[in-house]
Amino acid sequence: MINWEPSNFKLETGTVWIFPERGSWATHTPKYRGNFSPYVPRNLILRYSKKGDMILDQFAGGGTTLIEAKLLGRNIIGVDVNIQALALCRSSTNFEYKNSSKVYLRRGDARNLNFIPDEKIDFICTHPPYADAIKYSKDIVEDISLLDYKSFLKEMEKVAKESYRVLKKGKYCAILMGDIRKNGNVIPLGFEVMNIFKNVGFINKEIIIKEQYNCKSTDYWIKKSFERNFLLLEHEYLFVFRK
DSSP: OOOOSOTTOOOOOSSEEOOSSOOOOTTOOSOSTTOOOTHHHHHHHHHHOOTTOEEEESSOTTOHHHHHHHHTTOEEEEEESOHHHHHHHHHHTOOOOSSOOOEEEEEOBTTBOTTSOTTOEEEEEEOOOOTTSSOOOSSOTTOGGGSOHHHHHHHHHHHHHHHHHHEEEEEEEEEEEOOEEETTEEEOHHHHHHHHHHHTTOEEEEEEEEEOOOOTTHHHHHHHHHHHTOOOOOEEEEEEEEO
8 A cells, every 4th residue: 555645744944954764655766866855845845835836847857856746736847858767757656646736747958948938937846966976868968967067067057047037036946956076075066056046046045954865875985985085975955046
Protein backbone atom coordinates (compact mmCIF):
# COMPACT_ATOMS: atom_id res chain seq x y z
CA MET A 1 0.00 0.00 0.00
CA ILE A 2 1.38 3.42 -0.97
CA ASN A 3 1.74 6.09 1.69
CA TRP A 4 0.72 9.25 -0.14
CA GLU A 5 1.84 11.69 2.56
CA PRO A 6 4.90 11.83 4.84
CA SER A 7 4.09 10.57 8.32
CA ASN A 8 6.35 12.99 10.18
CA PHE A 9 6.20 16.20 8.18
CA LYS A 10 6.61 19.54 9.91
CA LEU A 11 6.92 22.87 8.12
CA GLU A 12 10.43 24.29 8.56
CA THR A 13 10.67 27.55 10.52
CA GLY A 14 14.42 28.26 10.44
CA THR A 15 17.20 28.72 7.91
CA VAL A 16 18.99 25.39 8.48
CA TRP A 17 17.19 22.38 7.02
CA ILE A 18 18.23 18.84 7.95
CA PHE A 19 16.45 15.79 6.57
CA PRO A 20 18.22 12.58 7.75
CA GLU A 21 15.42 10.55 6.14
CA ARG A 22 15.30 11.33 2.46
CA GLY A 23 11.56 10.71 2.11
CA SER A 24 9.90 7.79 0.34
CA TRP A 25 6.18 8.54 0.24
CA ALA A 26 4.02 8.50 -2.89
CA THR A 27 6.08 7.66 -6.01
CA HIS A 28 9.34 9.26 -4.87
CA THR A 29 12.52 7.31 -5.59
CA PRO A 30 16.23 8.05 -5.03
CA LYS A 31 17.19 6.32 -8.29
CA TYR A 32 17.65 9.54 -10.30
CA ARG A 33 21.16 10.68 -9.51
CA GLY A 34 21.46 14.03 -7.79
CA ASN A 35 17.75 14.56 -7.10
CA PHE A 36 16.79 16.25 -3.85
CA SER A 37 14.73 15.19 -0.86
CA PRO A 38 10.98 15.70 -1.39
CA TYR A 39 10.92 17.47 1.98
CA VAL A 40 12.53 20.44 0.20
CA PRO A 41 9.86 21.14 -2.46
CA ARG A 42 7.07 20.23 -0.01
CA ASN A 43 8.23 22.96 2.37
CA LEU A 44 8.69 25.47 -0.42
CA ILE A 45 5.40 24.76 -2.20
CA LEU A 46 3.39 25.00 1.03
CA ARG A 47 5.04 28.25 2.07
CA TYR A 48 5.24 30.12 -1.25
CA SER A 49 2.21 28.98 -3.25
CA LYS A 50 -1.45 28.10 -2.86
CA LYS A 51 -3.73 25.45 -4.32
CA GLY A 52 -4.48 25.99 -7.98
CA ASP A 53 -1.29 28.00 -8.62
CA MET A 54 0.93 27.33 -11.62
CA ILE A 55 4.43 26.24 -10.62
CA LEU A 56 7.46 25.85 -12.88
CA ASP A 57 10.38 23.42 -12.56
CA GLN A 58 12.63 24.02 -15.56
CA PHE A 59 15.13 21.34 -14.46
CA ALA A 60 12.56 18.62 -13.82
CA GLY A 61 15.04 15.73 -13.60
CA GLY A 62 13.50 12.79 -11.77
CA GLY A 63 10.26 14.63 -11.06
CA THR A 64 10.50 15.25 -7.30
CA THR A 65 8.99 18.74 -7.46
CA LEU A 66 6.32 17.60 -9.91
CA ILE A 67 5.15 14.82 -7.60
CA GLU A 68 4.89 17.20 -4.64
CA ALA A 69 3.02 19.81 -6.67
CA LYS A 70 0.44 17.22 -7.74
CA LEU A 71 0.05 15.88 -4.20
CA LEU A 72 -0.47 19.41 -2.88
CA GLY A 73 -3.00 20.53 -5.47
CA ARG A 74 -0.79 22.84 -7.53
CA ASN A 75 -0.50 22.77 -11.30
CA ILE A 76 3.05 22.48 -12.58
CA ILE A 77 5.06 22.75 -15.79
CA GLY A 78 8.03 20.39 -15.84
CA VAL A 79 10.76 21.16 -18.36
CA ASP A 80 13.91 19.20 -19.16
CA VAL A 81 16.25 18.79 -22.13
CA ASN A 82 16.54 15.06 -21.53
CA ILE A 83 13.71 12.90 -22.88
CA GLN A 84 14.72 10.07 -20.54
CA ALA A 85 14.20 12.36 -17.57
CA LEU A 86 10.82 13.40 -18.94
CA ALA A 87 9.83 9.75 -19.35
CA LEU A 88 10.65 9.21 -15.69
CA CYS A 89 8.63 12.32 -14.75
CA ARG A 90 5.68 11.05 -16.76
CA SER A 91 5.81 7.69 -15.02
CA SER A 92 6.23 9.11 -11.51
CA THR A 93 3.33 11.56 -11.86
CA ASN A 94 0.94 9.04 -13.43
CA PHE A 95 -1.25 8.64 -10.38
CA GLU A 96 -4.64 9.79 -9.17
CA TYR A 97 -4.94 11.65 -5.91
CA LYS A 98 -7.54 13.78 -4.11
CA ASN A 99 -7.24 16.85 -6.33
CA SER A 100 -7.50 17.80 -9.97
CA SER A 101 -4.18 19.59 -10.44
CA LYS A 102 -2.34 19.12 -13.72
CA VAL A 103 1.24 18.21 -14.64
CA TYR A 104 2.43 19.55 -18.00
CA LEU A 105 5.66 18.09 -19.38
CA ARG A 106 7.75 19.75 -22.05
CA ARG A 107 11.11 19.01 -23.61
CA GLY A 108 12.77 22.39 -23.50
CA ASP A 109 15.71 24.50 -22.46
CA ALA A 110 15.60 26.52 -19.23
CA ARG A 111 17.40 29.32 -21.08
CA ASN A 112 14.56 29.71 -23.57
CA LEU A 113 11.05 29.20 -22.23
CA ASN A 114 9.37 30.86 -25.20
CA PHE A 115 6.31 28.60 -24.81
CA ILE A 116 5.52 30.30 -21.46
CA PRO A 117 4.04 33.83 -21.62
CA ASP A 118 5.41 36.70 -19.55
CA GLU A 119 4.36 36.62 -15.89
CA LYS A 120 2.45 33.35 -16.20
CA ILE A 121 4.07 31.51 -13.28
CA ASP A 122 3.07 31.79 -9.60
CA PHE A 123 6.14 30.04 -8.17
CA ILE A 124 9.41 28.57 -9.44
CA CYS A 125 10.90 25.61 -7.57
CA THR A 126 13.89 23.97 -9.20
CA HIS A 127 17.21 22.20 -8.70
CA PRO A 128 19.71 22.92 -11.50
CA PRO A 129 22.90 20.91 -11.99
CA TYR A 130 26.01 22.14 -10.17
CA ALA A 131 27.97 22.85 -13.36
CA ASP A 132 29.65 19.58 -14.40
CA ALA A 133 29.72 17.97 -10.93
CA ILE A 134 27.24 15.40 -12.29
CA LYS A 135 26.87 15.02 -16.04
CA TYR A 136 23.27 14.12 -16.81
CA SER A 137 23.86 13.15 -20.44
CA LYS A 138 26.69 12.41 -22.82
CA ASP A 139 25.89 14.52 -25.84
CA ILE A 140 22.68 16.54 -25.44
CA VAL A 141 23.61 19.94 -26.84
CA GLU A 142 21.34 21.89 -24.47
CA ASP A 143 22.54 20.06 -21.34
CA ILE A 144 24.33 22.65 -19.17
CA SER A 145 25.65 19.91 -16.87
CA LEU A 146 28.25 19.25 -19.57
CA LEU A 147 29.75 22.75 -19.14
CA ASP A 148 32.71 23.81 -17.02
CA TYR A 149 31.79 26.18 -14.23
CA LYS A 150 32.70 29.42 -16.04
CA SER A 151 30.59 28.48 -19.07
CA PHE A 152 27.87 27.21 -16.74
CA LEU A 153 27.64 30.57 -14.97
CA LYS A 154 27.34 32.38 -18.30
CA GLU A 155 24.40 30.16 -19.26
CA MET A 156 22.79 30.48 -15.83
CA GLU A 157 22.41 34.19 -16.51
CA LYS A 158 20.06 33.24 -19.36
CA VAL A 159 18.20 30.90 -16.99
CA ALA A 160 17.85 33.73 -14.47
CA LYS A 161 16.51 36.16 -17.09
CA GLU A 162 13.91 33.66 -18.29
CA SER A 163 12.91 32.87 -14.71
CA TYR A 164 12.39 36.57 -14.06
CA ARG A 165 10.38 37.02 -17.25
CA VAL A 166 7.89 34.20 -16.67
CA LEU A 167 7.36 34.82 -12.94
CA LYS A 168 4.56 37.09 -11.74
CA LYS A 169 5.50 40.27 -9.87
CA GLY A 170 5.72 39.78 -6.13
CA LYS A 171 6.06 36.00 -6.50
CA TYR A 172 8.93 33.72 -5.50
CA CYS A 173 11.65 31.66 -7.15
CA ALA A 174 13.45 28.95 -5.13
CA ILE A 175 16.67 27.35 -6.34
CA LEU A 176 18.82 24.71 -4.65
CA MET A 177 22.49 25.10 -5.53
CA GLY A 178 25.73 23.71 -4.10
CA ASP A 179 29.39 24.59 -4.27
CA ILE A 180 31.94 22.44 -6.09
CA ARG A 181 35.62 21.63 -5.65
CA LYS A 182 38.26 21.80 -8.37
CA ASN A 183 41.92 20.90 -7.88
CA GLY A 184 41.42 20.76 -4.14
CA ASN A 185 39.91 24.24 -3.88
CA VAL A 186 36.31 25.27 -3.29
CA ILE A 187 34.50 27.19 -6.02
CA PRO A 188 31.58 29.14 -4.45
CA LEU A 189 29.13 28.20 -7.16
CA GLY A 190 26.19 28.80 -4.86
CA PHE A 191 26.90 32.46 -4.25
CA GLU A 192 27.94 32.98 -7.85
CA VAL A 193 24.50 31.80 -8.94
CA MET A 194 22.83 33.88 -6.23
CA ASN A 195 24.51 37.02 -7.55
CA ILE A 196 23.46 36.22 -11.10
CA PHE A 197 19.82 36.06 -10.04
CA LYS A 198 20.16 39.28 -8.05
CA ASN A 199 21.74 41.04 -11.02
CA VAL A 200 18.75 40.32 -13.27
CA GLY A 201 16.38 41.90 -10.76
CA PHE A 202 15.53 39.32 -8.09
CA ILE A 203 15.61 40.21 -4.40
CA ASN A 204 16.87 37.79 -1.74
CA LYS A 205 13.99 36.62 0.43
CA GLU A 206 15.82 33.81 2.23
CA ILE A 207 19.18 32.00 2.21
CA ILE A 208 18.70 28.52 3.65
CA ILE A 209 21.47 26.06 4.46
CA LYS A 210 20.49 22.48 3.64
CA GLU A 211 22.62 19.73 5.09
CA GLN A 212 23.47 16.90 2.71
CA TYR A 213 22.66 13.32 3.65
CA ASN A 214 22.82 9.84 2.14
CA CYS A 215 25.32 10.45 -0.68
CA LYS A 216 26.37 7.09 -2.10
CA SER A 217 29.99 8.19 -2.58
CA THR A 218 30.49 9.63 0.94
CA ASP A 219 32.67 6.77 2.22
CA TYR A 220 34.97 7.10 -0.79
CA TRP A 221 35.39 10.85 -0.32
CA ILE A 222 35.97 10.57 3.44
CA LYS A 223 39.03 8.47 2.67
CA LYS A 224 40.17 10.93 -0.01
CA SER A 225 39.65 13.89 2.32
CA PHE A 226 42.32 12.53 4.66
CA GLU A 227 44.67 11.59 1.86
CA ARG A 228 44.44 15.01 0.17
CA ASN A 229 43.65 17.19 3.19
CA PHE A 230 40.32 18.78 2.31
CA LEU A 231 36.93 19.04 3.98
CA LEU A 232 33.82 17.41 2.56
CA LEU A 233 31.17 19.77 1.22
CA GLU A 234 28.20 18.81 3.39
CA HIS A 235 25.82 21.66 2.69
CA GLU A 236 23.86 23.23 -0.14
CA TYR A 237 22.25 26.64 -0.45
CA LEU A 238 18.54 27.08 -0.96
CA PHE A 239 17.97 30.57 -2.31
CA VAL A 240 14.47 32.01 -2.25
CA PHE A 241 14.17 35.09 -4.45
CA ARG A 242 11.28 37.51 -4.86
CA LYS A 243 10.42 39.37 -8.06
